[in-house]
Amino acid sequence: MKFKIKKMNYKQILKYLKPLEQPIVAISFALVIGAIAMLLAKSNPLVVYGYMLKGAFGSKFYLSTTLAKATPIILAGLGASIAWRSNCFGIGGEGQMIVGAFVAAIIAIYLPAPMWIKFVSSIVGGVVAGGGYSLISAYLFDKFQMSLSISTLMMNYAGRFIVLYFIVNFFLDTSSTGGKLQQTYKIPEEIRFPRLNEDYALTIGFFIAVAVVILVWFLMNKTKYGYESKMVGYNLEFCRFGGIKAKKIMYLSLFISGVLSAFAGVSEVYGTYFRYVSGSLVSGRSAWIGLNAALISAYNPIGVLVSSIILAGIQTGGSAISRFTTVPLEISQILQGCITLFISAKIVIKWRRKNTNSKKLNVKGGM
Amino acid sequence: MFLKMEHIYKNYGDILANKDVDLDLKKGEILALVGENGAGKSTLMKVLYGLEEATSGKIFLNGEEVYINGPSSAIKLGIGMVQQHFMLFNSFTVTENIVYGREPKGKLFFDMAKARQDVIDLGKKYDLPLDPDAVIEGMPVGLRQRVEILKVLYQNTDIIIFDEPTAVLTPQEVTELLKTMKNLSKMGKSIILITHKLNEVMEVADRTLVMRSGEKVGELMIKDTNIKELSYLMVGRHIVDKQVEKVETGETVFESIDLTLTDNKVSVLDNVNIHVKRGEIVGIAGVSGNGQTELVETIFGLKNCTSGKVIVNGEDVTNTSVMNVRNKGVALVPEDRNVHGSAALGTLTENSIMGFYHKDEFSKNGIIDYKVASQFTDELIEEFKVVAKNNKQTMSSLSGGNSQKLIIAREISQHSSFLIVSEPTRGVDIGAMEFIHNKLFEKRANKDGILLISSELTEILKLSDRVYVMYEGEVKGEFTRETANEEEIGFLMLGGNKDEV
Numbered sequence: 001m002k003f004k005i006k007k008m009n010y011k012q013i014l015k016y017l018k019p020l021e022q023p024i025v026a027i028s029f030a031l032v033i034g035a036i037a038m039l040l041a042k043s044n045p046l047v048v049y050g051y052m053l054k055g056a057f058g059s060k061f062y063l064s065t066t067l068a069k070a071t072p073i074i075l076a077g078l079g080a081s082i083a084w085r086s087n088c089f090g091i092g093g094e095g096q097m098i099v100g101a102f103v104a105a106i107i108a109i110y111l112p113a114p115m116w117i118k119f120v121s122s123i124v125g126g127v128v129a130g131g132g133y134s135l136i137s138a139y140l141f142d143k144f145q146m147s148l149s150i151s152t153l154m155m156n157y158a159g160r161f162i163v164l165y166f167i168v169n170f171f172l173d174t175s176s177t178g179g180k181l182q183q184t185y186k187i188p189e190e191i192r193f194p195r196l197n198e199d200y201a202l203t204i205g206f207f208i209a210v211a212v213v214i215l216v217w218f219l220m221n222k223t224k225y226g227y228e229s230k231m232v233g234y235n236l237e238f239c240r241f242g243g244i245k246a247k248k249i250m251y252l253s254l255f256i257s258g259v260l261s262a263f264a265g266v267s268e269v270y271g272t273y274f275r276y277v278s279g280s281l282v283s284g285r286s287a288w289i290g291l292n293a294a295l296i297s298a299y300n301p302i303g304v305l306v307s308s309i310i311l312a313g314i315q316t317g318g319s320a321i322s323r324f325t326t327v328p329l330e331i332s333q334i335l336q337g338c339i340t341l342f343i344s345a346k347i348v349i350k351w352r353r354k355n356t357n358s359k360k361l362n363v364k365g366g367m
Numbered sequence: 368m369f370l371k372m373e374h375i376y377k378n379y380g381d382i383l384a385n386k387d388v389d390l391d392l393k394k395g396e397i398l399a400l401v402g403e404n405g406a407g408k409s410t411l412m413k414v415l416y417g418l419e420e421a422t423s424g425k426i427f428l429n430g431e432e433v434y435i436n437g438p439s440s441a442i443k444l445g446i447g448m449v450q451q452h453f454m455l456f457n458s459f460t461v462t463e464n465i466v467y468g469r470e471p472k473g474k475l476f477f478d479m480a481k482a483r484q485d486v487i488d489l490g491k492k493y494d495l496p497l498d499p500d501a502v503i504e505g506m507p508v509g510l511r512q513r514v515e516i517l518k519v520l521y522q523n524t525d526i527i528i529f530d531e532p533t534a535v536l537t538p539q540e541v542t543e544l545l546k547t548m549k550n551l552s553k554m555g556k557s558i559i560l561i562t563h564k565l566n567e568v569m570e571v572a573d574r575t576l577v578m579r580s581g582e583k584v585g586e587l588m589i590k591d592t593n594i595k596e597l598s599y600l601m602v603g604r605h606i607v608d609k610q611v612e613k614v615e616t617g618e619t620v621f622e623s624i625d626l627t628l629t630d631n632k633v634s635v636l637d638n639v640n641i642h643v644k645r646g647e648i649v650g651i652a653g654v655s656g657n658g659q660t661e662l663v664e665t666i667f668g669l670k671n672c673t674s675g676k677v678i679v680n681g682e683d684v685t686n687t688s689v690m691n692v693r694n695k696g697v698a699l700v701p702e703d704r705n706v707h708g709s710a711a712l713g714t715l716t717e718n719s720i721m722g723f724y725h726k727d728e729f730s731k732n733g734i735i736d737y738k739v740a741s742q743f744t745d746e747l748i749e750e751f752k753v754v755a756k757n758n759k760q761t762m763s764s765l766s767g768g769n770s771q772k773l774i775i776a777r778e779i780s781q782h783s784s785f786l787i788v789s790e791p792t793r794g795v796d797i798g799a800m801e802f803i804h805n806k807l808f809e810k811r812a813n814k815d816g817i818l819l820i821s822s823e824l825t826e827i828l829k830l831s832d833r834v835y836v837m838y839e840g841e842v843k844g845e846f847t848r849e850t851a852n853e854e855e856i857g858f859l860m861l862g863g864n865k866d867e868v
């Protein structure tokens with residue numbers, strides 16, 4: 001057999017970079033606006049961005065912090081992508097993360113079993129719980145036409161407080177701080193995600209997340225489910241005529257989406273906190289940043305990976321700025337705000353276009 | 368010369384959709400733009416209406432060069448277009464739709480009473496009566512189109528573009544529309560009409576421009592030409608009606624027994640008993656809206672019937688699922704290719720495997736073999752002469768007729784024993800029409816059964832071995848190829864009774 005060496009011309013290279021086009025545009029847009037804000041505040045944006053870059057990726061330590069931060073964002077971003085791609089516009093990532101993290105922590109702490117069984121059942125239990133939690137919204141939509149975005153949003157709050165109730169009443173760690181912090185005991189050391197290096201925050205969790213990116217890419221682009229869910233996102237009526245059961249796809253998409261978001265929470269328990277700490281997942285905002293990552297990359301998993309890392313970098317880099325310059329920490333929030341703005345603008349445009357389309361679709365026939 | 372387009376070029380990537388096209392239009396003239404699917408007719412009009420920007424070329428109005436960079440600038444210059452897909456707000460009234468975007472100003476908000484009066488006056492002036500307070504929702508297609516026309520007239524345009532306006536109309540509505548066009552031209556409006564129906568061209572147009580592969584290949588005065596010459600110019604060969612060969616019919620592939628559908632106490636299908644045998648094309652004639660759509664949907668598992676049975680290849684499939692019906696050997700070319708037949712944003716490959724992607728040929732263990740799917744799509748494109756660059760382009764980038772060809776290709780290619788085709792040649796050119804008809808005959812020769820629903824009586828009569836006539840959800844009569852005749856069928860279609868004939 002002869003090997004053919006493929007010559008790549010620039011067109012082909014561009015094709016491979018296509019999924020990154022949108023995130024790069026969105027992020028550049030944010031950086032420009034951020035620069036204007038800095039100029040107004042009389043700082044030199046180049047210097048500030050220089051610090052930011054250094055603080056995010058400039059050393060092994062910073063890089064590992066950024067990647068550790070990116071881990072739950074990637075997973076939550078994948079979760080959002082799976083749902084949104086098939087027109088299930090849920091925003092319940094946070095609730096699913098919380099439920100997943102909580103269930104995983106409780107199983108890991110209390111299940112009387114050998115370590116590896118503990119480990120497997122804790123992870124599986126956590127993600128399935130998150131998936132199941134997401135299915136409630138699917139059911140509410142299916143049976144009562146309750147809007148997915150509303151029900152998932154409510155479920156975020158519900159999840160947070162139900163879990164808090166259980167922790168305070170049944171699973172509170174009363175040893176260390178006398179129960180002042182609303183948190184569980186720690187999970188056994190043997191089963192935590194190992195760090196690559198004791199001094200750095202990075203655990204194997206990040207690499208698992210990268211593996212999940214590849215898995216989700218495969219799921220979206222090669223499998224029957226991937227085809228069906230994509231087509232459901234494109235044209236529901238066409239799917240009905242083609243024999244695709246849209247309801248089944250909705251349940252499946254929301255379940256997988258819940259599983260992935262829950263895994264984001266589980267990875268925080270296993271790699272960052274080693275316990276469930278009430279409020280930590282909310283203040284970390286990974287679910288929402290993940291949704292941003294999904295939106296700017298148009299649900300492309302590779303795009304989600306890259307933009308999650310950049311978004312995490314903006315966060316870690318942002319705290320570096322406040323350490324080295326007089327520019328306040330809030331600059332990273334401004335940048336994120338701009339990215340969200342960019343996304344919303346895109347969604348509005350899309351929504352308007354879709355509206356005109358559906359206006360067209362109301363009439364039969366035509367060319 | 369009133370309007371002049373000069374040396375218009377338009378390319379989409381490597382595709383040259385318009386190649387050095389010149390067009391001119393006089394005041395009060397009706398110009399027909401004809402040509403094969405993908406010839407570039409819609410593209411040329413999109414350039415004129417500002418929906419697409421020409422790669423190069425010039426447009427002159429009254430001798431002055433004009434730059435059109437969007438529909439609003441076209442409208443300002445007096446160029447309007449009756450969209451193929453009506454752009455109407457369904458929950459708004461006729462008046463609101465017509466004045467939308469240019470409402471007469473009142474003291475604070477817009478002056479509704481004046482708007483209403485304007486619409487009434489406009490209707491009177493152009494002899495296009497409409498109820499100004501009617502809501503669009505539920506209006507017949509012909510009336511919606513009238514709203515569109517009035518909307519364009521309200522914009523005070525002198526040039527009106529119609530892109531395949533008759534494709535979705537009933538024969539009566541077509542007659543009305545053609546009358547309207549003549550009327551408008553008499554009142555000084557210039558009209559550009561795109562159509563595949565050459566008899567319409569002969570009836571209303573003053574002049575015609577023939578396009579092929581992006582180029583203008585002919586320009587003729589209607590009084591100096593005829594349908595034969597036009598069709599020859601369009602497709603580059605003569606279209607001859609083939610003698611239909613006889614095919615021995617086999618066992619029954621499809622049968623409906625007392626099929627009844629009641630929707631909100633209204634009887635939509637009333638004890639429909641029909642059947643199709645192997646080697647047979649059975650036509651359903653009827654004015655659209657007499658239960659044909661619902662009949663197809665109940666057969667195909669898209670709607671549950673109230674009572675009765677659907678039998679496919681001897682098996683009862685009544686009220687099961689689309690997937691089950693498909694798996695039993697039924698395929699469907701739906702009436703509306705944009706809404707039910709394709710996903711505009713999907714690639715040609717993604718569109719070509721819908722309904723069949725789960726078959727062993729395309730997928731194993733839940734994994735789709737896109738290599739096979741892509742090859743399969745290329746075969747469809749080649750066999751059905753779909754004008755396309757490659758199978759990765761989106762469905763929306765195909766011309767109207769070409770997307771129809773791909774949909775038909777998809778449903779025929781799976782060798783289902785029973786094929787339902789609804790309006791198979793809507794929007795395709797005469798060459799493609801002949802081609803599609805031949806494909807249907809081929810399928811019949813392969814001893815498959817075909818149920819044909821078409822609002823074109825000529826198409827029904829040409830293709831069908833047997834014809835059922837439907838009126839208000841009932842089968843009013845049955846004819847064989849030998850006994851079928853236009854007058855009698857037409858009479859039954861309009862609600863006449865068989866014994867009165």
Ligand SMILES: Nc1ncnc2c1ncn2[C@@H]1O[C@H](COP(=O)(O)OP(=O)(O)OP(=O)(O)O)[C@@H](O)[C@H]1O
Nearest residue numbers: 379384404405406407408409410764765766767768
């Ligand atoms: N957005 C697009 N991207 C790429 N190619 C396009 C696009 N729109 C049109 N084309 C191509 O341009 C050519 C001309 O298309 P056009 O729609 O003008 O044809 P048409 O004459 O209106 O055909 P039909 O009778 O089928 O409607 C076709 O080959 C079509 O595939």
Ligand SMILES: [Mg+2]
Nearest residue numbers: 367409766767
């Ligand atoms: Mg066209």
